[in-house]
Amino acid sequence: MKNFNRNLLAIAAPLTLASLPAQSHDNASPTYLPEIHAPAGVMADHLHKQGEWMMGYRYTRQEFSGLFYGSSKATAAAAAADGYSMVPTAMAMEMHMLDIMYAVNDNLTLMLMPQTMSMDMTMAMSGGGDGGMAMEMAADMPMQGTHSHGTSGIGDTVVSGLFRLSNGPTHKLHGTFGISAPTGDVDKKNSNGSYVHYGMQLGSGTWDLLPAITYNGARDRISWGAQGSARLPMEHENKSGFQFGERYAATAWSAYRLQDWVSLSIRLGYTKQHDINGHYNGPHNHASPADLQANYGGEFVDLALGANLVAQRGRLAGVRLGLEWTSSVSAHFNGYQLGRDDGLNLSLSYAL
DSSP states (O other), X not given: OHHHHHHHHHHHHHHHHHHSOSSOTTOSXXXXXXXXXXXXXXXXXXXXXXXXXXXXXXXXXXXXXXXXXXXXXXXXXXXXXXXXSEEEEEEEEEEEEEEEEEEEETTEEEEEEOEXXXXXXXXXXXXXXXXXXXXXXXXXXXXXXXXXXXXXXXXXXXXXXXXXXXXXXXXXXXXXXXXXXXXXXXXXXXXXXXXXXXXXXXXXXXXXXXXXXXXXXXXTTEEEEEEEEEEEESSXXXXXXXXXXXXXXXXXXXXXXXXXXXXXXXXXXXXXXXXXXXXXXXXXXXSSGGGSXXXXXXXXXXXXXXXXXXXXXXXXTTOEEEEEEEEEEEEEESSEEEEEEEEEEEEEEEEO
């Protein structure tokens, strides 16, 4: 996180200096207003004018810790009683994504989003299952026998078309029809030749449909919006024998422009994720909750606070930086899972 913070400052500092307005706060070009883009955690939120390109970069980091069952905290002893000899204690997930958009005309914008993924998980012995003596004598004693492992590489690639449905002066509506191509590996293995946990594979391994509908509104310095989306697998299983469950999401946000170059936002998001269908078709473990399909998915509500910055002058004019901090409001997990800690979303883009 320290390295990320230093890199973030390196990006934000010159953009902020270039953004400082030379004129009053009502004289910026409408193209450069910060609130015409949604918060950094929302994708496929806007269209472009005919012939316009946008080149962008997105970064997401999410951390997880603490064992939960349903909506309640769980102990390693409880997991051991259910037959698990290992439990996860912490995990970090990072995504780096290119965001490339091109407007065929004013009513249709195409989008290409290749990405890379990395995940690192720390595990500890619970003393259950086939393990020997329990490593906890009480719920508040530290666990022993910890180890870490991770995966990284190319993730799935998203190709989408954004099509305008309504374009009023203060209210806009567009739909998105997207496809996720299975370019990420789903056959990552441990050193002993067994498959890693389902959730540490780099992609879904299936062709997935990504429909969405997005509404945007604005009046004076205030803007608002909402988006409903889904991820729907179009194949019953991938080459490793399983399928990630359907995912449905809804989010709504509002932003206020403080100055021409900066707006602040608040966003609330809801996600429902089904568990995993199918089963690994090769050697795999059943020692940890992450090894079983039923311990995936759930219902989650998150709150996000963000800022959008746009350089108004100089060589960086038009460069956009979006930052967003996310935190879990409520969560109901399917089975045993790690809790959701705070996360970060970053977007950096320029249209030409």
